[in-house]
Amino acid sequence: MAYSDKQTDKNRNFKEALYHALAGWKVALVEERNLKIHLVISVLVIALATFLGFNQMEWLVLIMTIAAVVGLEMLNTLIENLVDLVTEKQFHPLAKKVKDVAAGLVLFASLVAVIIGIILFLPKLV
Numbered sequence: 001m002a003y004s005d006k007q008t009d010k011n012r013n014f015k016e017a018l019y020h021a022l023a024g025w026k027v028a029l030v031e032e033r034n035l036k037i038h039l040v041i042s043v044l045v046i047a048l049a050t051f052l053g054f055n056q057m058e059w060l061v062l063i064m065t066i067a068a069v070v071g072l073e074m075l076n077t078l079i080e081n082l083v084d085l086v087t088e089k090q091f092h093p094l095a096k097k098v099k100d101v102a103a104g105l106v107l108f109a110s111l112v113a114v115i116i117g118i119i120l121f122l123p124k125l126v
């Protein structure tokens with residue numbers, strides 16, 4: 001992605017910091033298919049939880065689980081980009097290790113999220 005904003009010094013105020021944080025979301029959403037999938041699933045799960053009438057504790061667990069998976073997917077995205085920046089997309093065994101471990105982290109979080117989802121939703125659905 002090409003950038004017209006070439007700023008490299010610190011943000012001068014909150015508005016500028018917020019603008020760059022939102023730009024981070026935009027680039028992650030445009031470039032990361034998995035992040036889009038996680039967000040679509042999150043919206044569907046939130047709709048189902050609303051329909052099933054989750055209580056306060058169930059909402060807390062659900063929101064924390066979604067935040068963990070989406071947050072770790074964002075972390076994976078930034079790790080991938082850092083590796084690409086350092087390696088300039090050349091093969092390196094350590095780059096492979098870092099990217100594979102980061103992907104494994106998201107996979108682990110997603111599997112735990114599925115287990116939490118089963119615990120939360122199954123008793124209400126059956």
Ligand SMILES: Nc1ncnc2c1ncn2[C@@H]1O[C@H](COP(=O)(O)OP(=O)(O)OP(=O)(O)O)[C@@H](O)[C@H]1O
Pocket residue numbers: 032033034076080083087089090091092093095096097099100103
């Ligand atoms: N510079 C590199 N050196 C060595 N192996 C690399 C390098 N870049 C990528 N790879 C290998 O290719 C795989 C795919 O790379 P990619 O950047 O698409 O990560 P990914 O985890 O598949 O991304 P996503 O989370 O978007 O699916 C990595 O998991 C890694 O095994």
